[in-house]
Amino acid sequence: MAAPRFLLCPGGGPRAACSARAWYQQPLRPGGPGRQAAGGPGRGSIVGQAGGPWSRQEALGLLEAAVVYREGPLVAISKPPGLAVTGSPGQLSVISLLPDLSQRLSLPHELHVVKAAGKDSSGLVLLSGCPGTTRQLHAFFTQLRRAGRPPATYRAVTAGVPAAVEGEIHTGLKLEQVGxxxxxxxxxxxxxxxxxxxxxxxxxxxxxVLGTAPGCSLVQLQPMTAFPSxxxxxxxxxxxxALGDHVYSARVGRVLGEPFLLPxxxxxxxxxxxxxxxxxxLRLTQELLHRLPLHLHxxxxxxxxxxxxxxxxxxxxxxLRLLGLPGSQSVP
Structure with a gap:
């Protein structure tokens, strides 16, 4: 594989002037849709800043401006939270946008997903236009895991502080129908x-654990296996x-301020x-918390x-800034 070449202008490449800023480079919008009366908890909060839902053209523009790597058959974009990678016919997703994205950026026509952040997560989506390259990358990821080196690194903001600064979570997981x-x-x-x-x-x-503040932490996660959620x-x-986890966070209860695991x-x-x-x-109210985006990147x-x-x-x-956690300017 050739040495990598990083784009200096996201989405534009060497042949175009940089006319758009990537979604993750946009300035913060204090208040946003969650803004309440002056001085209320919505002012300066994070509610409404994650974006979405988008029109097809809006989502396409976000992805076009969010190309972070392009070399040979490989393309990497940084997707916003809430945008699914795959979906049913007619559903807005990265896959459904690839034909138009390929045409706009002169990318290979048969791009497919190699590795991607989940729908509610933000972050990298690695695409390939060559089946052989895809097979080589999957073999490379497997080799890394066997050598004890995780190929992917996530960052999460959590409600609570882990008891140990670092460690492993090792457990069996299964899918179960609940209603x-x-x-x-x-x-x-x-x-x-x-x-x-x-x-x-x-x-x-x-x-x-990369940093802590009262009642919260910034955690680095490196999965050695792949399973939904x-x-x-x-x-x-x-x-x-994780902050913004409106599915599994219900399993953590509290008695007198101490967390415990519910069945x-x-x-x-x-x-x-x-x-x-x-x-x-966070300058939020519990009534607005359903709009809190998932903090997993x-x-x-x-x-x-x-x-x-x-x-x-x-x-x-x-x-990170509101909670006093490290990395609000840049993540090390």
Whole structure:
């Protein structure tokens, strides 16, 4: 694979002037749609700053301005939270936008996803126009994991501080139907047969606390396995759900201020509940909290000859600043 070449102008490449700023480079909008009366909790809060839902043309413009890497058949973009990578026919997604994006940027016509942040997460989406390159990258990612080197690095802002500064979350996970929802449920000590039958998958995530403030933390997450919602569920096992997790955070309860883990079957998804102190520092009310975006960002991805990075979104940076966590200007 050729040595990487990073674009100096996102979305424009060497043949175009930089006429648009990427979505993650836009200035913060104090208040935004969540703004209330002057001096109210909405002023300067992060509600409404994550964007979306978008029209097709708006989403296409965001992606066009968010190209962070382009070399040969490989293209990497930094997607905003709330935009699905894949979806059903007619649903707005990265895949549905690729034909138009390829035409605008003169990209390969048969781009497909190699690695991507989840729908509600923000961050890197690596695309390839060559099946052979895709196979090589998948083999490279597998080789890294076998060597104990995680290929992807995420950053999360959490409600709560992990008991240990760094460590591993190792547990079985399975998909379980709960009413109309299909949720990921942890399985402690799964049977060998359930793993062999692929009813349960053994999962592993390395984590490290990058900084703390009262009642919250900035955490680095490096998954060594891949399973839907793995990082969100693993954070609940640390009793530190991600900010903006309105599905799995319900599994972490509190008694006299101390967190404890609720049984997955009895903790149905609902809007995240935060303590008054965190709400005040975020300049939010519980009534607005359903609009809080997920603070989980695919920050870095290793390639054979490069280390791709995507800066966190403005709302993520403003959260760090409001909470007094490190990295509000740049993530190390």
């Amino acid at each position: 109309d929802l299909q949720l990921v449920v942890p399985v402690a000590g799964p049977s060998r047969r359930s793993v062999e039958r692929k009813e349960v998958k053994q999962t592993l995530t390395h984590y490290r 793995q990082l969100l569920v693993h954070l609940t096992l640390l009793l530190c759900p 997955a079957g009895s903790a149905l998804p609902h809007t995240q509940v935060l303590g008054e102190q965190l709400l005040r520092r 695919l920050y870095q991805l290793l390639l054979p000859t490069a280390s791709l990075t995507a800066p966190p979104p403005p709302f993520f940076l403003q959260t």
